[in-house]
Amino acid sequence: MKKIVVSTKSRTEFVDITPLITKELEGHKDGILVAYCPHTTAGLTINEGADPAVKQDILAVLNDVIPWSFNYKHLEGNSPAHIKASIIGSSVTIIVEDGNLQLGTWQRVFFCEFDGPRTRSIWLKLVD
Amino acid sequence: MKKIVVSTKSRTEFVDITPLITKELEGHKDGILVAYCPHTTAGLTINEGADPAVKQDILAVLNDVIPWSFNYKHLEGNSPAHIKASIIGSSVTIIVEDGNLQLGTWQRVFFCEFDGPRTRSIWLKLVD
Amino acid sequence: MKKIVVSTKSRTEFVDITPLITKELEGHKDGILVAYCPHTTAGLTINEGADPAVKQDILAVLNDVIPWSFNYKHLEGNSPAHIKASIIGSSVTIIVEDGNLQLGTWQRVFFCEFDGPRTRSIWLKLVD
Numbered sequence: 001m002k003k004i005v006v007s008t009k010s011r012t013e014f015v016d017i018t019p020l021i022t023k024e025l026e027g028h029k030d031g032i033l034v035a036y037c038p039h040t041t042a043g044l045t046i047n048e049g050a051d052p053a054v055k056q057d058i059l060a061v062l063n064d065v066i067p068w069s070f071n072y073k074h075l076e077g078n079s080p081a082h083i084k085a086s087i088i089g090s091s092v093t094i095i096v097e098d099g100n101l102q103l104g105t106w107q108r109v110f111f112c113e114f115d116g117p118r119t120r121s122i123w124l125k126l127v128d
Numbered sequence: 129m130k131k132i133v134v135s136t137k138s139r140t141e142f143v144d145i146t147p148l149i150t151k152e153l154e155g156h157k158d159g160i161l162v163a164y165c166p167h168t169t170a171g172l173t174i175n176e177g178a179d180p181a182v183k184q185d186i187l188a189v190l191n192d193v194i195p196w197s198f199n200y201k202h203l204e205g206n207s208p209a210h211i212k213a214s215i216i217g218s219s220v221t222i223i224v225e226d227g228n229l230q231l232g233t234w235q236r237v238f239f240c241e242f243d244g245p246r247t248r249s250i251w252l253k254l255v256d
Numbered sequence: 257m258k259k260i261v262v263s264t265k266s267r268t269e270f271v272d273i274t275p276l277i278t279k280e281l282e283g284h285k286d287g288i289l290v291a292y293c294p295h296t297t298a299g300l301t302i303n304e305g306a307d308p309a310v311k312q313d314i315l316a317v318l319n320d321v322i323p324w325s326f327n328y329k330h331l332e333g334n335s336p337a338h339i340k341a342s343i344i345g346s347s348v349t350i351i352v353e354d355g356n357l358q359l360g361t362w363q364r365v366f367f368c369e370f371d372g373p374r375t376r377s378i379w380l381k382l383v384d
Contacts, residue, residue: 001223001230032290032383034160034221038232040176046346047338048296053329058339060329061322066189073181073188082175083186090174090235091221093290093347095257095381102257102379104294107346123230125223127160127255127383129351129358162288162349166360168304194317201309201316210303211314218302218363219349251358253351255288255383 002124008116012063012084014045014055015111017122022101024124029099031128036091038123041081041115043088049108062087081115088112096126130252136244140191140209142173142183143239145250150229152252157227159256164219166251169209169243171216177236190215209242216240224254258380264372268319268340270301270311271367273378278357280380285355287384292347294379297337297371299344305364318343337370344368352382 004020021035037044048054062084072079092109095102103109111122132148149163165172176182190212200207220237223230231237239250260276277291293300304310318340328335348365351358359365367378 001225032381034223036221036223036230038230038235040174040182040232040234045342046296047342051330051332053331054296054335054338057326057328057330057335058342061326061335061339064323064326065193065321067192070185070189070192072185074179074185075181076179079182079185079189082182083189086173086175086186087215087343089217089345093221093292093349095290095292095379097257102292102294104296106296107294123223125160129353162351164349164351164358166358166363168302168310168360168362193321195320198313198317198320200313202307202313203309204307207310207313207317210310211317214301214303214314215343217345221349251351253288 004122006111007119008113011116012059013113013116014059016049016108017111018108021109025099028096028126031096031126033094033096033126034091035109036123038121041078041085042120043085043090043112044092045088045110045112046092046107047110048106050106055110078115084114132250134239135247136241139244140187141241141244142187144177144236145239146236149237153227156224156254159224159254161222161224162219162253163237164251167248169206169213170248171213171218171240172220173216173238173240174220174235175238176234178234183238206243212242260378262367263375264369267372268315269369269372270315272305272364273367274364277365281355284352284382287352287382289350289352289382290347291365292379295376297334297341298376299341299346299368300348301344301366301368302348302363303366304362306362311366334371340370
């Protein structure tokens with residue numbers, strides 16, 4: 001298992017971690033890569049990276065649909081972040097061939113911060 | 129493949145199945161564990177287990193955002209459960225090292241009942 | 257890695273790709289299968305296939321909850337599709353035993369088109 005670290009700068013933010021993942025693939029050949037988020041107020045997703053407006057739109061709608069104010073029972077004030085984490089998911093699985101991450105033309109892997117800013121980890125495991 | 133069984137008690141409910149999964153890991157060492165939900169009105173998620181209010185808040189918002197009343201075409205009355213199942217997802221993937229499930233400090237694995245109460249199965253497979 | 261192709265006919269649509277996946281399993285025995293969507297305006301989900309009204313209801317609510325009109329910054333007009341892709345997810349993981357896909361009684365694998373009609377690919381990888 002390998003670990004990568006990202007520092008987020010906003011309360012909610014998508015960080016493109018594709019280059020960090022690619023770097024950790026060295027020496028591996030074929031299989032599937034699992035990128036795993038060990039945090040409960042963050043997640044991982046795969047989406048378009050070419051136009052930064054896409055990640056902004058995804059975040060804007062999540063922040064609009066999941067209410068900031070609600071009859072929340074959890075007293076830390078970050079229930080919206082926990083909810084978004086379960087909707088987006090705690091891991092992504094990507095095929096690896098000839099040592100290369102098999103992403104679609106427009107795809108990038110994003111760490112999804114929902115309760116930042118914080119220093120966060122992502123764990124990687126390749127199974128072949 | 130191993131199977132674990134849970135009995136849910138409410139229409140919608142999160143059940144912490146982490147201890148049941150851990151028990152089935154015995155004898156395994158390194159790899160990734162897939163926990164799979166074979167039901168179409170339930171799912172699996174990873175989120176905070178320390179404060180039970182977190183799972184209540186996630187459920188409360190899902191039950192609020194996904195309408196109970198809508199122009200549903202499926203006549204069994206459980207379309208909201210099918211929708212939540214696809215939003216939350218049918219499986220979780222977790223890294224295993226030295227025979228231990230690699231969860232973050234606050235993470236637990238939850239079976240997500242959306243159309244209970246019922247007796248439910250979760251299937252487990254470790255690939256190394 | 258194997259590739260399957262589907263042609264979608266509507267702007268949003270669920271296509272049952274279970275038979276296409278099953279056909280590609282030939283010769284394999286045990287492990288986990290990853291079905292991966294390389295597109296950023298589509299996804300993959302597992303849900304009920306017996307009553308076609310279920311997939312219609314899931315789509316209808318997603319199309320209702322994720323706004324078509326919003327202060328979107330992405331200028332291609334398909335931000336709702338990108339958002340649904342991240343909510344539904346880019347891959348599904350399914351256990352394989354004795355060469356058979358281990359799905360629950362009512363489960364089918366659906367390609368989820370959110371910005372069609374288009375010709376789309378799904379990539380498959382089995383790890384054992």
